[in-house]
Amino acid sequence: MTPAPPLAALRDITKRFGDVEVLRQVSFPLCAGEVHALVGENGAGKSTLVKILAGVHAPDGGSVLLDDQPVTLHNPAQAQRLGIAVIHQQPSLFPDLDVAENIYMGRQPLGAMRQVDWALMYREVNALLHRLDAHFDARTPVRSLSIADQQLIEIAKALSMTTRVLVMDEPTAALSGREVEDLFAIVRQLREQGVAVLFITHRLEEIYDLADRVTVLRDGAHILTKPIGEVTQAELIRAMVGRDMSALFPKQTTSIGTVALEVRGLTRKGEFRDVSFQAHRGEILGFAGLVGAGRTEVARAIFGLEPLDAGEIMLDGQPVSIHAPADAMRHGIAYVPEDRYEHGLVRQFPIVTNVTMPIWRAVSNRLGIVNTRRERDIATDYFNRLQIRATGIEQLTQSLSGGNQQKVVISKWLATHPQVLILDEPTRGIDIGAKAEVHRLISQLAAEGIAILMISSELPEVLGMSDRILVMHEGTIAGEFSRDDADQERIMAAAIGQAEGEPHAN
Amino acid sequence: MQTKSSTSPTPASGAAPVDTSLASVVARIGQAREFGLLVVLAVIIAFVGVQQPRFLQISNFEHILQSIAIIAIVAVGETLVILTRNVDLSVGSVVGFSAFASANLLKNHPSLNLLLVFLFGCAIGAVLGAVNGLLVAYAGIPAIVVTLGTLNIYRGLDFAVAGGSEVSAFQVPTAFLNIAGDYVLGIPLLVIIAAAIALIAGYFLRYSRQGRQLYAIGSNPDAARVVGIRKSRLTFMAFLTTGILSGFAGVLWASYFATINSGAAGGLELLVIAAVVVGGVNIFGGSGTMLGAMLGAIVLGVIQNALGVLRVDQFWLQAIYGAAILIAVTLDALVTRQVQRLLIARRAQRE
Numbered sequence: 083m084t085p086a087p088p089l090a091a092l093r094d095i096t097k098r099f100g101d102v103e104v105l106r107q108v109s110f111p112l113c114a115g116e117v118h119a120l121v122g123e124n125g126a127g128k129s130t131l132v133k134i135l136a137g138v139h140a141p142d143g144g145s146v147l148l149d150d151q152p153v154t155l156h157n158p159a160q161a162q163r164l165g166i167a168v169i170h171q172q173p174s175l176f177p178d179l180d181v182a183e184n185i186y187m188g189r190q191p192l193g194a195m196r197q198v199d200w201a202l203m204y205r206e207v208n209a210l211l212h213r214l215d216a217h218f219d220a221r222t223p224v225r226s227l228s229i230a231d232q233q234l235i236e237i238a239k240a241l242s243m244t245t246r247v248l249v250m251d252e253p254t255a256a257l258s259g260r261e262v263e264d265l266f267a268i269v270r271q272l273r274e275q276g277v278a279v280l281f282i283t284h285r286l287e288e289i290y291d292l293a294d295r296v297t298v299l300r301d302g303a304h305i306l307t308k309p310i311g312e313v314t315q316a317e318l319i320r321a322m323v324g325r326d327m328s329a330l331f332p333k334q335t336t337s338i339g340t341v342a343l344e345v346r347g348l349t350r351k352g353e354f355r356d357v358s359f360q361a362h363r364g365e366i367l368g369f370a371g372l373v374g375a376g377r378t379e380v381a382r383a384i385f386g387l388e389p390l391d392a393g394e395i396m397l398d399g400q401p402v403s404i405h406a407p408a409d410a411m412r413h414g415i416a417y418v419p420e421d422r423y424e425h426g427l428v429r430q431f432p433i434v435t436n437v438t439m440p441i442w443r444a445v446s447n448r449l450g451i452v453n454t455r456r457e458r459d460i461a462t463d464y465f466n467r468l469q470i471r472a473t474g475i476e477q478l479t480q481s482l483s484g485g486n487q488q489k490v491v492i493s494k495w496l497a498t499h500p501q502v503l504i505l506d507e508p509t510r511g512i513d514i515g516a517k518a519e520v521h522r523l524i525s526q527l528a529a530e531g532i533a534i535l536m537i538s539s540e541l542p543e544v545l546g547m548s549d550r551i552l553v554m555h556e557g558t559i560a561g562e563f564s565r566d567d568a569d570q571e572r573i574m575a576a577a578i579g580q581a582e583g584e585p586h587a588n
Numbered sequence: 589m590q591t592k593s594s595t596s597p598t599p600a601s602g603a604a605p606v607d608t609s610l611a612s613v614v615a616r617i618g619q620a621r622e623f624g625l626l627v628v629l630a631v632i633i634a635f636v637g638v639q640q641p642r643f644l645q646i647s648n649f650e651h652i653l654q655s656i657a658i659i660a661i662v663a664v665g666e667t668l669v670i671l672t673r674n675v676d677l678s679v680g681s682v683v684g685f686s687a688f689a690s691a692n693l694l695k696n697h698p699s700l701n702l703l704l705v706f707l708f709g710c711a712i713g714a715v716l717g718a719v720n721g722l723l724v725a726y727a728g729i730p731a732i733v734v735t736l737g738t739l740n741i742y743r744g745l746d747f748a749v750a751g752g753s754e755v756s757a758f759q760v761p762t763a764f765l766n767i768a769g770d771y772v773l774g775i776p777l778l779v780i781i782a783a784a785i786a787l788i789a790g791y792f793l794r795y796s797r798q799g800r801q802l803y804a805i806g807s808n809p810d811a812a813r814v815v816g817i818r819k820s821r822l823t824f825m826a827f828l829t830t831g832i833l834s835g836f837a838g839v840l841w842a843s844y845f846a847t848i849n850s851g852a853a854g855g856l857e858l859l860v861i862a863a864v865v866v867g868g869v870n871i872f873g874g875s876g877t878m879l880g881a882m883l884g885a886i887v888l889g890v891i892q893n894a895l896g897v898l899r900v901d902q903f904w905l906q907a908i909y910g911a912a913i914l915i916a917v918t919l920d921a922l923v924t925r926q927v928q929r930l931l932i933a934r935r936a937q938r939e
Binding site: 138157158159160162174175176177178179183187188189190192196197198 | 791794795796797800801803804806807808810811812813814815816817870874875
């Protein structure tokens with residue numbers, strides 16, 4: 083292929099959220115008739131970049147160029163008018179309306195009296211859907227469609243406009259093998275037509291299958307941009323994870339005890355299948371994998387937040403049935419969710435109330451009246467033990483820092499005296515100093531004989547903290563590593579579904 | 589050991605032909621709601637008609653339609669607002685204020701052109717509706733809070749202006765009082781006006797881009813923003829329109845009831861919302877039709893009339909209205925859930 087002039091380009095894009103710099107001077111071109119793959123670990127800044135191109139976020143520095151001219155993208159509609167179509171990871175559609183209106187909302191074809199020409203709109207959308215080989219028609223209500231079908235609608239929408247730059251944020255994450263092939267055929271067709279495609283994916287084999295050029299981001303920095311023929315898969319993985327283990331993880335050596343939790347064949351349709359593992363007392367069992375690999379879903383199922391289609395949960399060798407969080411709590415399981423704002427804290431309540439919330443029965447008398455002194459004693463105990471930094475247990479949790487909020491959430495679950503503690507992304511959004519404290523706390527809890535399941539998307543954290551690591555990929559356990567065997571490359575390879583030592587097929 | 593994801597077996601049914609039966613069934617659920625209302629209407633009419641044949645006289649149906657015409661006009665506006673995932677609780681107060689103000693205007697200036705009186709009522713409604721719209725759409729205050737406040741404020745204004753006085757039938761020109769009782773081509777004028785307004789609004793909702801955008805806002809506000817819909821402006825317009833229609837309805841109210849004090853049309857908002865919701869307009873926005881809302885108003889009117897004909901104590905009326913709302917909303921939720929379950933089952937089967 084002759085080198086095409088860049089249709090669009092990013093120049094020194096920088097973006098900050100608060101004090102965190104999520105993108106640092108990222109520059110790369112998007113050429114007409116080229117598929118450009120963008121890869122990087124979770125949190126590398128890919129989604130932020132997509133949102134800048136979509137006109138959702140404005141960059142703090144640098145600019146987006148179209149035909150060598152800097153453009154300001156004030157809002158998504160304007161980006162669309164300039165020919166930049168973005169297909170987000172999560173389709174954002176109107177569930178109450180039909181497929182045709184979702185594709186043409188705001189720009190429906192009009193008839194002679196400026197009335198919406200429904201017949202014409204249905205004809206055009208049906209033609210589009212036929213091209214995409216869809217199994218639904220223009221009149222189908224979107225509410226009734228699967229995520230994959232909704233994804234297809236987003237693609238149809240992009241096809242229905244004059245699209246010069248098409249940005250696809252992990253479009254294949256929810257698609258089956260055949261659907262992926264269909265999608266690739268469409269993308270290739272668009273490439274032929276001179277569209278510049280930016281394709282974000284976690285699946286390396288897709289990059290080699292489809293892309294002409296690849297860019298790697300890591301921690302918000304631009305690591306490399308190369309033609310796909312000039313970079314091997316091993317190089318790519320190294321570029322994605324190649325971070326030194328500078329952060330110190332205060333992992334104590336603990337004596338691993340008996341099996342506290344065992345699960346066999348856990349399956350939930352569409353989320354995960356045949357997940358089996360054991361967790362021992364005193365052990366930190368790390369769960370690595372990409373976002374969406376099913377780790378959180380497994381944790382939620384064990385805690386009774388989501389029903390299981392199949393599988394067994396055993397505690398201390400005894401099968402237990404868990405249908406609701408109350409069951410799980412009764413059996414000594416605690417779950418610190420990923421999103422502490424959404425599911426972990428009542429932010430308008432003080433520390434003391436948050437800590438004693440799951441044990442209100444224990445701190446109240448027979449009539450359900452709370453014994454405030456007992457409540458305060460318990461809260462004060464954890465307040466001191468976990469070294470929560472606040473003016474006192476009466477401080478509202480909304481005014482605490484992220485690290486201290488997380489300690490309150492952990493206190494809350496420790497108050498239930500769990501045998502098994504599940505931590506989902508325990509240090510996400512917490513600054514470095516507080517991170518180390520949370521890590522020390524986790525380690526200390528393991529030393530006290532609690533079995534800890536720690537889900538984390540940060541490889542250094544998983545490697546530094548875990549006694550044993552399970553890697554999940556697309557709903558199954560794709561690898562298990564002992565602390566000594568694990569390294570970033572091997573875990574990453576398992577997380578993207580690349581079996582060990584298997585050479586990639588070009 | 590492990591296979592690569594892209595080589596996973598092809599689902600046999602991925603390219604299955606369009607599932608027309610299911611798709612069309614689902615697509616028609618919207619219409620099915622209106623059909624369901626027609627069935628409900630037929631059942632009530634048949635049941636009451638058997639017991640009291642005079643219920644079936646044409647003049648009785650005329651009377652029913654006439655009695656709900658004003659509610660229907662306000663319900664047209666309320667439908668626009670509810671579609672955007674908002675609600676306007678102040679419509680009763682707007683109708684009342686406009687009714688007293690316009691009757692009072694005529695009392696003081698009996699020779700005024702009646703068209704000007706209607707414009708006056710609409711203008712009052714426009715101002716009151718605009719206040720609601722500004723606070724909801726631009727200040728971002730929840731509609732239920734804003735309009736609960738203005739419900740009381742507008743009623744308070746009404747009291748302040750009326751000061752305990754009332755305008756009696758003999759104080760306004762007969763020509764004005766005749767409007768509500770007039771017939772054109774043998775059809776009550778009120779019914780013609782209400783039907784015309786509903787038709788125009790129904791056409792707007794179905795065939796204009798802005799009308800479709802009202803649905804989009806209610807269905808998924810974030811997605812609406814992404815496709816460049818001016819949510820604030822459209823929401824404001826919905827409240828403004830509701831205000832104007834309520835002001836207009838207020839003038840008709842004054843003509844219909846003749847004697848007006850500051851308590852006029854109190855509690856009307858509940859009837860209006862009941863009509864809209866019974867008519868299948870989703871209280872959380874995004875779905876429903878004008879035809880449905882109008883049928884909802886008719887169902888309520890028929891129930892009220894039937895209770896009278898059957899000599900059921902009026903005391904029961906409110907309870908029965910309440911039950912009608914609960915039944916409509918519960919049925920709606922059950923049907924939606926059932927369809928969803930059916931679809932998921934079908935999808936699982938395909939996979």
